[in-house]
Amino acid sequence: MTPDPEALEAVAVLSDDLRRRMYAFIRRAGRPVTRDEAAESVGISRKLAAFHLDKLVSVGLLTAGYAQPGGLRRVGRAPKVYEPGGAQVQVSIPQREHELLAGILLDALRLQEPGENGRExxxxxxxxxxxxxxxxxxxxxxxxxxxxERALTYAGRMLERHGFEPVRATHTLVRLENCPFHPLAAKDPDLVCAINHAFLAGFLSGLGAPTVHAILAPRPGSCCVELSTTGTAS
Known part of the structure; x- marks a missing residue:
């Protein structure tokens, strides 16, 4: 298959560490992000951030617009804000873990016990x-x-590596902004979400974190599981 020139260009743009970090920050934000916020997230000047952000916009990884922070009316031009765009590249951003899901399903075929159905x-x-x-x-x-507190921190680090894009919503709640099993999850959300929930609950058990719970809490465009120290969904 001939590589998509637009995808290759997007990968090239993301080869810069500052751009990757700003792009990841904006994806996690869940709202429009200003140049000042993007600059602060990686510790550079607003002017340099604008240069890198415009590069991300040029390949479709971000979209740019204008908005008033907090809806307040101010004199002069509204600040420029950035949100994730619709471009996708073969390196998979957001990260996908189809291999993990496939491995679980293959093991299930091999290890099915008498009287146990495939889902179980x-x-x-x-x-x-x-x-x-x-x-x-x-x-x-x-x-x-x-x-x-410590368990949520360590769980978040693991989930970050596996592409769940964890966000600390409150001191008792971690939301997972990305489903690493998408788009396969869309074909059978009941099964895939049950597998995902069991995987994360098993992880917390192995980690030795009885005070942190994997809770099914489906949200459009996000992972179906949240991590909560209260044992209830948000």
Missing amino acids: TSIRVAAGRGHDLGTAERADLKPGRLGA
């Missing part, structure tokens, strides 16, 4: 896979009690 096996295997990952993460932590 998939959920059991997903919980085991998550538990193994959580146990491995736990082994790398310093000894000591893993309280709710």
Whole structure:
């Protein structure tokens, strides 16, 4: 297959570390972001940020417009704001974890027990896979009690690596802004969300974080699971 020139251009633009970091910041923000905010997120000047942001806009990774912060009316031109655009590139931004989902489903085919249906096996295997990952993460932590605050922090780091785009909504809640199993999840959301929920619950169990709960809380365009220390969805 001939590479898409537009996709290649987008990858080239993202090869710059500052642009990648600003793009990731704007994706996580969940709202229009000003040049000043983007500049502050990576520690550069507003003028330099504008240059990099315009590069991201030029390849469709961001869209630009004008808005009044907080809806307040001010004298003069409204500040320029940026939001994620519709461009997608082969490197997968946002990150996808189709290999993880495929591995769980393949193991479910191999490990199905008598009297167990495919869904039940998939959920059991997903919980085991998550538990193994959580146990491995736990082994790398310093000894000591893993309280709710610390558990949310470490869980967020793992989920970031797997493309869930965690955002700390409150001190008791982490929302996952990206579904790494999309678009496959759209074909059977009931099954895939159940697998995802079991995987994350198993991870928390392996991590040794009984005060943090994986809660099913589907939201359009986001992951179907939230991490909560209260045991209830937001």
